[in-house]
Amino acid sequence: MSDLRVRFAPSPTGYLHIGGARTALFNYLLAKKEQGIFVLRIEDTDLERSTQESVDAILQAMDWLGLSYDEGPFYQSERSKLYMSKIDQLLAEGKAYRCYCTPEELEAKREAAQQNGTKPRYDGTCRNRSDQPDAPCVIRFKTPLEGATSFVDRIKGTISVDNAELDDLIIARTDGSPTYNFVVVIDDAEMGMTLVLRGDDHINNTVRQIPIYQALGYPVPEFGHVPMILGSDKKRLSKRHGATSVMAYQELGFLPEAMVNYLVRLGWSFGDEEIFSMAELIEKFSLENVGRSAGVFNPEKLLWLNSHYIKEKTPEQLAELTAPFIENLSLSIAGGPDLARVVKSLQERAKTLVELAEGAEFFYRAIPDYNPDDCAKFITSAQLELFSRLRALFSSADDFSAVPLKEAFSALLEELGLGFGKGAQPLRVAMTGSRGGPDLFELVEILGRERVLQRIDSALERIS
């Protein structure tokens, strides 16, 4: 048991996306590895945009990935009393002040600064005003005017910014509600975080938050900033690049093991190893091996990992996972061939559960969907005798299993003077509707005598 305390603090304004999932994962892994505590906190200070659906979606996605938390979820919306008292404290100590500038005035100042070629910052108009009129105002934090704020980032090393670059940030809005940069500090401090590990888009926030810790007399935690995830065009990952929601990948037929493995390897490495179970990650993960630069999200590699984990499942596990996807195809599994045997025959051919379900389709249709081109080639009057003989063979076979069936089939082909491929392809198309798919006699066995005969009859019908 170490005293490490880390957290994941999403704002419930949408689904858990790929980037958020990775920071959550890194925090989780670190906590597990160090036997520390992983806290979940919901940052819902923006009441306008926060929704319960988003909270549920985030919780569901974390659960799917296997990221359990030790404390929480805590909701910032329930902690306003604490925040208010801290604002009062800063005001009383002269470390914060009321600002009466209107949004319009600020907007004008920002524009002027942009024109000037300098960073738009609040100019401190109200910082030293002596009157305190009873008018709408926000509360601003007095950022140190001189010196620099620096910290040693656990991933990036020393980061330092001149305080002159910073401005007096708003810690409470006109309606009195506290803002993000303020509540984050209070929560991270009050919840005893020893390390704040978040996306590197927060680096700028970190240097603004450190003076607040100091003003409030809190110990400053350690920080680590994880690089961003980019799309294939090196732009920040967004919907334009495809699915960004973690749960969208679940619907696409991805396994959580694959997602976790992919996410962790995007920005972290352990020598030449590529495949990691959660248990191995907990053992091997460390911040030292996290890269410092942004990475491009690569769906191809995710797909490869997914096919790897599909192959690793037992047929029974896979059957359970695939069943809902088959039902999505409006097919009924009940009454059809045994699903575990079906997925086993398809297992090494599918990269996703969706592909697996699609591959299983012909098993669960009364008559397969015949591919016109393949039929035109393999189910023709030239195959009339073949199919008739096959019908007789299959109906009279004593042992309806792959090996003896294949032997009998080979003997028949020899008798007819046909090569194996000449006979196998027509049979395959008759059984599955097209070329491609599992081992022919394996699938024949799985279908069983009744369905096989049905399909041969159906093929014979098509010929005539």
Added chain:
RNA sequence: GUCCCUAUCGUCUAGCCUGGCCCAGGACACCGGCCUUUCACGCCGGCGACGGGGGUUCGAAUCCCCCUGGGGACGCCA
């Protein structure tokens, strides 16, 4: 624009701190071959990178500087 971060194959990365073992290793993708009744899997092989320029050094992917590229931040959002 200003500030912060960052820079090895198309992509994820190893190597960099502690220069020589690196004319740079692995993985995905791609290409070719083998296996095979099909499609896949698998196996074997191939293509492919130290962003540029200056230093330092006997020697630099590794250390220093500049340039350039990329990302982020600049909100009464989080």
